[in-house]
Amino acid sequence: METNATDTLPGPGSTLADVEHLLAMPLQQAMMTQRAVRRVLPDPVDDAIVLRLIELAMKAPTGSNSQSWEFIVVKDREVKERLQKRYRQAWAVYGSVGRRIAAGDAKMQRMLDAVEWQIDNFADIPVLIVACLRTTPRSGHLPYVPMPHVATTSFYGSIYPSVQNLLLAARAVNLGASLITLPLWSVTSARSILGLPVTVTPACIVPIGWARGKYGPTTRRPVGDVVHVDQYGNRPWRGQDASGSVTV
Numbered sequence: 001m002e003t004n005a006t007d008t009l010p011g012p013g014s015t016l017a018d019v020e021h022l023l024a025m026p027l028q029q030a031m032m033t034q035r036a037v038r039r040v041l042p043d044p045v046d047d048a049i050v051l052r053l054i055e056l057a058m059k060a061p062t063g064s065n066s067q068s069w070e071f072i073v074v075k076d077r078e079v080k081e082r083l084q085k086r087y088r089q090a091w092a093v094y095g096s097v098g099r100r101i102a103a104g105d106a107k108m109q110r111m112l113d114a115v116e117w118q119i120d121n122f123a124d125i126p127v128l129i130v131a132c133l134r135t136t137p138r139s140g141h142l143p144y145v146p147m148p149h150v151a152t153t154s155f156y157g158s159i160y161p162s163v164q165n166l167l168l169a170a171r172a173v174n175l176g177a178s179l180i181t182l183p184l185w186s187v188t189s190a191r192s193i194l195g196l197p198v199t200v201t202p203a204c205i206v207p208i209g210w211a212r213g214k215y216g217p218t219t220r221r222p223v224g225d226v227v228h229v230d231q232y233g234n235r236p237w238r239g240q241d242a243s244g245s246v247t248v
């Protein structure tokens with residue numbers, strides 16, 4: 001097994017046997033340091049590791065336990081290039097708005113640089129995992145039929161817990177990963193690129209590769225700013241973290 005600069009982390013050439021023990025990373029450590037790692041190496045990732053990550057992803061809940069997920073593992077360069085084209089098109093709109101909003105904000109600029117790196121290198125990313133949802137009798141969702149709010153939230157809510165599991169598992173084994181949706185801006189095009197029937201809806205993509213960047217702590221708003229008690233707007237812990245410290 002080759003290792004990267006810190007020589008304790010797995011990297012290109014690592015097998016599932018090399019990384020399996022890393023999946024025991026303490027939960028809090030994984031959650032505190034799981035951030036979008038968009039810059040990854042082009043080296044292949046062992047299929048067995050990819051399958052193991054998806055297997056762990058599937059420990060997540062789904063509405064009515066429908067398990068209506070399908071995961072398309074994209075490794076073919078031509079398919080990746082077609083998705084890259086769509087990503088670039090979406091970014092032409094979102095990126096220019098983002099650059100304007102980010103003016104003077106170095107952190108935001110760095111994030112936009114990382115997104116642009118990902119778009120430019122999209123076809124070199126070794127694995128794209130496209131997380132999809134299948135319409136089943138239990139999913140309460142019919143293609144092209146307007147559905148009540150609860151059906152829509154339950155349908156899309158049946159993929160994201162698994163995607164978060166996937167991100168956490170990738171983090172534990174030092175595989176760079178992020179959650180992206182922009183390449184899927186046209187569902188018709190995404191279905192055509194991936195050969196999906198109308199009963200399968202792509203939700204998001206998790207590009208995976210051995211991390212060039214480092215995992216590390218994320219920055220989030222203080223918990224007290226987003227927690228309301230009993231009624232919206234009643235925020236007794238505003239500006240505080242869970243220990244009661246004032247964070248702003």
Ligand SMILES: Cc1cc2nc3c(=O)[nH]c(=O)nc-3n(C[C@H](O)[C@H](O)[C@H](O)COP(=O)(O)O)c2cc1C
Pocket residue numbers: 034035036037038111115118178179180181182183218219
């Ligand atoms: C629904 C959703 C869609 C996203 N789409 C994209 C995307 O298309 N491209 C991208 O680079 N990041 C995308 N992201 C990632 C967010 O930009 C990222 O989670 C956020 O900037 C926080 O990053 P951090 O966890 O590294 O702090 C998406 C995240 C979510 C939850």
